[in-house]
Amino acid sequence: MRRLMEAGGLVMAGLATALGTAILVTAILMLTGWDPLSLVVKAIVPVGAIGCGALAASGYYFGAKWLHQEVTKALLFQMVATAAATLLLYYGLVYALVIATAPVGTPLPGFGEFLDRWLTQTHVYQSLSHQPTVDLGEAGGDAYFNAILEFVGLTIGGLWVVFALMRQPACPACGKYLRVLARKQDLFADDDSLAAYYHHEFDHPVDSAEFARHVGHRHKAPLRPGTIRVSTQVLACPTCSTQSVEEILSLNDGREWREADGGRSVDVPAGADVASAYRTGQPGVSSAA
Ligand SMILES: [Zn+2]
Known part of the structure; x- marks a missing residue:
């Protein structure tokens, strides 16, 4: 019915x-x-x-x-x-x-x-x-x-x-469309500064203060040809609350942003909440046992 x-x-x-x-x-x-x-x-x-x-x-x-x-x-x-x-x-x-x-x-x-x-x-x-x-x-x-x-x-x-x-991301377990809990954009001047952030994003446990500080920081390199942009979304399933972090890399070619290789989707361990870390730089309250 x-x-x-x-x-x-x-x-x-x-x-x-x-x-x-x-x-x-x-x-x-x-x-x-x-x-x-x-x-x-x-x-x-x-x-x-x-x-x-x-x-x-x-x-x-x-x-x-x-x-x-x-x-x-x-x-x-x-x-x-x-x-x-x-x-x-x-x-x-x-x-x-x-x-x-x-x-x-x-x-x-x-x-x-x-x-x-x-x-x-x-x-x-x-x-x-x-x-x-x-x-x-x-x-x-x-x-x-x-x-x-x-x-x-x-x-x-x-x-x-x-x-x-x-193309809308859905939870593989529940089949529900994911909701966006947090969004942020960072700009990097070159590959080195990008690598310092992006390649070390998940070095620390996602419920730690170090992780929250790392991902909560806003990177604002000046906009010019060659600037690299990381667009981040924290997505969550409305049923099981499992989160994932989607990241898209784009390169500024002087006229517009072009999507670059290296984007990724990272699954957050069940029960962990990373949304507030990306929004405010403060660790979230995790319900993981
Ligand atoms: Zn789900």
Whole structure:
């Protein structure tokens, strides 16, 4: 019974964000005359539709995390189908608005006739890098290709969210998504200063004052090309409370951060709490026997 209610709740969350996305896109179209779904980059990448597909599937993402549902084939199908169905919801909403606001006495088009006329008259926008977005005029005969491109974009957006959910770390024993208890970022000027911290992070027992002092210290090297960043998260299972320390290394190349080799996930011994050590430099209270 509980599983059935959870599955129902998840579908409701997914439908809510899909409908919300369709309403948002319709509202933007009505207020500005611009269809966010039609935004295409480099002539073929439907970024507007991908973004809307991700937004539409986000209800499933947060619902699944909240209910600790792993990605099954059924959930994958639901997420992608819901993202793609946003297109139909959107067409339906625009059609309903057109019918509702038509002056009394005007002949009302059927849905198919309306859709054909509306799609072929929609303006196409193109955005090339380092150039302003340009209006390419009415879609005309390209309309159905554009509609398929939007459909594909929405599907990709949905899949993107599915992969984001699959990448969420989960407790191997309980299958529950892990919660973040502490976060910190350290910057190191070179490999030597990184090694002094990173390679000796777990030299001391995790419940000792030495460990807490070592990991609680904030390293703030100046930001310049070659600076190394360690992004640390203390994660915990909401059921068995077992913790792990996830660390990602990135290198600043002068323009942006690029993930570097050497990241790791370290399991904390059962019963130990390292979150306060990373947050404050004070050892946590461990419940280990
Ligand atoms: Zn667990």
